[in-house]
Amino acid sequence: MAHQSDLIEKDILAYLKSQEEKSLLRFITCGSVDDGKSTLIGRLLWDSKMVFEDQLASLEADSKRVGTQGGAIDYALLLDGLQAEREQGITIDVAYRFFSTDRRKFIVADTPGHEQYTRNMVTGASTAQVAVILVDARKGLLTQTRRHSFLVSLVGIRHVVLAINKMDLVGFDAETFDAIERDYRQFAEPLGFASITAIPLSALNGDNMIEASVNTPWYSGPALMDFLETVQVEGDNRAEPFRMPVQWVNRPHLDFRGFCGVIAAGTIRPGDELRVAASGHTSRVARIVTMNGDLAEATAGQAVTLTLTDEIDVSRGDMLTVPDSPPIHARHPEAHLVWMHDEPLQPGQIYLVKTATAVTPGRVTAVQYAVDVNTLEQKQVPTLGLNGIGVVRLELDRPISFDTYRQNRDTGSFIMIDRFTNATVAAGMVIAAAPLEARNTSLTGPGPDLAEPDGGHLRRISLSESFISGTGVSVVDLTGEWGPIGFDVTASFTDYLGKGNRVLFRLRDLAQLEAVALLAYDQTLTFEFDRTAEGVSILIFKRGIRSEGGLLTDEGTGI
Amino acid sequence: MNSSNLTHLQQLEAESIHIIREVVAEFGNPVMLYSIGKDSAVMLHLARKAFFPAAPPFPLMHIDTTWKFREMIQFRDRMAAECGLDLIVHVNEEGVRQGVSPFTHGALYTDIMKTEGLKQALDRYKFDAAFGGARRDEEKSRAKERIFSFRNANHRWDPKLQRPELWKLYNTRIKPGESIRVFPLSNWTELDVWQYIHLESIPIVPLYYAAVRPVVERDGMLIMVDDDRLELQPGETVQYKSVRFRTLGCYPLTAAVESEADTLPRIIQEMLLTRTSERQGRLIDHDSAGSMEKKKQEGYF
Known part of the structure; x- marks a missing residue:
């Protein structure tokens, strides 16, 4: 029995205390109706005592009426929630089930195995930590097993x-089990799972569901x-660099300005330095505010409100991070895309891209290749249709802050929304900011906001008025840029420099040096390199009196 | 998914707070539907946590069928005042004029006073998002409903046209007239709710605790005599029994259970040892299999 009835009866307070430390596991089950998936989940609910008598009464009635077990209890009927599905005998969407034992609470994403429902599986898997992939012992690995994996x-x-x-239907034969496990391990090797645990089961009869089965003496693994x-x-990423997408700015009165969000990675304490990924502004944590009192520390997964020691500009859509390990801040992510809508992807068309931080218009500029979910082969395709999966390049209207999906599922994921129908049309997982490849660094001279050339992987930054502020020195912050960059120069930018103003480029790394040097070369500018505790920067300016023989009167940069 | 060292309640709490903040950030005119029950109590508590030290920036709304327990109404008014929230109480006056009551109109009563009343109120105030305290473990059709559940301009839910919901990324886009129902407690179970109430000392309506109350036995259910509108049928007598309610709704439709559980730990103890699910006390669910699904499609919460 999953719950400690004795303790509940004798000492409920002790029981409640013991339950406070319970953890949560989210998992997904994959397989078709024929594999006994609904029976398996129904059985877990049943055996963890999550089925009540009134539900049992209606289960018995339903089993007789529409059951598939000849009038015996059909556990699958505990699950098939919607009337239409019950009559068809299949589940058609993602459903969530709950059960708990004394050690853990479980949330099960129950998804169909039908081919056209890749969309549902990806949806259910997006929040899961473990996958239970069902195989019918009589059939072995099927195409759908590969697809699910x-x-x-x-x-x-x-x-x-x-x-x-369904090990009962193959006489609990160890060799059958071993052969399937062997096949699977070989197939799944390139998928890089951290662990694969094969378990011989009969969900219907309960073998190896809760306890070791007497029918499989040759099996020594867990039930x-x-x-x-x-x-x-x-997935405990509390040791990772701090990340918190700002969800809401709480400003009840002039003396309080709190930044609310769920911490996506890392741990934070009052006094810690934070940086706004987009602007580069930094400050320190003043307080971690909660209704139950200020916290001395908060960690990944918690929903918090932070106040800062300085009045810096932070709003919804910004990401607060540690200063020395910022996220990617860029416009051209490359991503895995799962297309989820009947209308195929229209490359070049504007969609809304929603990430953990922001909603930004953007388009898919290129589908690099699609992946056949059955064979894992890559193929060239012009677009992606319903349930299509591919690697694409995006172009966003403005740079946003994100991580790679591999690094962080919360800050590396996005959905795409159709602007006209508001349908959720795709799910995306960021692979990188932009692929590193041969640099196409020829600068094309003045040109306002040129679109990226076809197939170009260079992130071109247009040095327009938006970078120029006031007179003296303007700052171009490249510390959020990953991957190769190039500059397009506008007339207003040359004018600005021509008037003796200077521009300071803050660099992320030395790889960006070349682009700035080329800019200086093309535009006949002088540059000064500077390395301080703050990082690396380059100041460029025009030797305004070069035509008069060389030296600028005011040489000092003063920065 | 990134937080295996937090307890299950800490993770559920964070998820709910995130959902509530997302609604406030993305919608122009949200409202929290407040049913006065224990799930509403938890939802309101989470909303207060989400915006502390500010008060939640939206009103509470109660669809009053005029048949709620008197203690529920007192509790409702007290909580709204304590939390500093505007309280909208909406009654389907048309239904009242027609004399619709649970005794005379059967299943129609819920349609008119609750479902219609809710639609009227949402239309009148032009709310674009409405929080509800429903949980997926309550009922089978809810297991498949999204956390952000789209409703068309007629407030209808189409189970076949649900938006895929991935990670923590909720699609909040709607056109004028459309709305979203948001369920921050989707992933909570009844046990989670009780444990959280215990852990956070959240106030709940006293009817949840056992006390001696006047009841009549009708169709095998114990119905509390909350006011003189409950007419005794031949053979019925008012008895005084120690009872409590596992779920709260309209008093003529909500069955009491005999119980001595007069503290929270004892309620939880009773719940864990009992063998019937909480919705059994709601007469509305017994109509037919799939009845809740039909009601939901028509706009019931």
Whole structure:
């Protein structure tokens, strides 16, 4: 029995205390109706005592009426929620189930195995930490097993249970089990799971569901419930560099300005230095405010309100991070895209891209290739249709802050929304800012906001009025830029320099030096290199009196 | 997914607060539907946490069928005042004029006073997002509903046209007249709700605690005599029993259970040892299998 009835009866306070430390595991089950998936989940609910008598009464009635077990209890009927589906005998969407034991609470994403429902599986897997992939022992690995495994790996699930079900129908044969496990391990090797646990099951009869089955003396691994209760999932990224997308600025009165969000990575304490990824402004944490009192520390996964020691400009859409390990801040992410809508992707068309921080108009500029979910082969395609998966390049209207999906599922994911129908049309996972490849660094001279040339991987920054502020020195911050860059120069920019003003480029790394040097070369500018504790910067300016023989009167940069 | 060292309640709390803040950031005119029950109590508590030290920047709204327990109404008014929130109470006056009551109109009563009343109120105030305290574990059709659940201009839910919901990224885009129902407690179970109430000392309506109350036995259910509108049928007598309510709604439609559980730990203890689900006390769910799904499609919460 999953709950400690004795303790509940004798000492409810002690029981409640013991429950406060319970953890949460989210997992997904993948397989078709035929694999006994609904039966497996129904059984977990049943055995963890999450089924009540009135539900049992209606389950018995339903089993007789529409059950598939000849009038015996059909656990699958605990799950099929919508009337239409019940009549069709299939589940058609993502459903969430809940059960708990004394050690853990579980949230199960229950998704169909039907080919056209890749969309649902990706949806269910997006929040899962473990996948239970069902295989019918009589059939072995099927195309859908491969498809499910690929999707699960794509969405970043690292732990897989290969649930080899219906072992009763193959006489609990160890060799059958071993052969399927062997095949699977070989197939799944390139998918890079951290762990694969094969378990011989009969969900219908309960073998190896909760306890070791007497029918499989040759199997020494855990029962399914044991495994789920004890599996250690990584994903504790409290040691990673701090990230918090600002969700809401709480400003009840002039003396309080709190930045609200869920910490996506890292740990924070009052006094810690923070940097706004987009602007580069820094400040320190003053307080971590909660209704239950200020915290001395907050960590990944918590929803908090931070106040800062300085009045710096922060708003919804910004990301607060540690200063020395900022996220990517760029306009051209490359990403895995799962297309989820009947209308295929229209490359070049504007969609809304929603990330953890912001909603930004953007377009897919190129589909690099699509992946066949059945064979894992890459193929060249002009676009992606419903349930299509590919690698694409995006162009966003403005740079946004993000991480790679591999690094962080919260800050590396996005959805795409159709601007006219408001439908969610795609799910994306960032691979990188832009691929590093041969640099096309020829600067094309004055030209306002040129679109990126076809297939170009260079991020071109137009040095327009927006970079110029006042007189004296303007700052171009490149510390949020990843990957190769180039500059386009506008007339107003040359004018600005021509009047004796200077521009300071803050660099992320020395790889950016070349682009600035080329700019100086093309525009006949002088530059000064500076390295301080703050980082690397270059000051460029025009030797305004060069035509008069060389030296500028005011040589000192003063910066 | 990134937070295996937080307890399950800490993770649920963070998820709910994130959802509530997202609504406030993205919608122009949100409202929190307040049913006065324990789930509403938890939802309101989470909203206060989300915006502390400010008060939640939206009103509470109660669709009053005029048949709620008197203690619920007192509790409602007290909580709204304590939390510093505007309280909108909406009654379907048309239904009242027609004399619609749970005794005379059966299943129609809920449609008119609750579903219609809700639609009227949403239309009148032009709310574009409405928080509700429903949980996915309550009922099968809810297990498939999104956290951000789209409603067309007629407030209808189409289970086949739901938006995929991935990670923590919620699609909040709607056209004028359309709206979103938002369920911050989607992933909570009844046990989670009780444990959280215990842990955070959240106030709840006293009807949840056992006390001696006047009840009549009708169709195998114990119905509390909350006021003189409950007419006794032949053979019925008012009895005084120690009872409590596992769920709260309109008093003629909500069955009490005999109980001695007069503290929170004892309520939780009873809940864990009991063998019937909480919705069993709601007469509305017994109509037919799939009845809740139909109601939801028509705009019931």
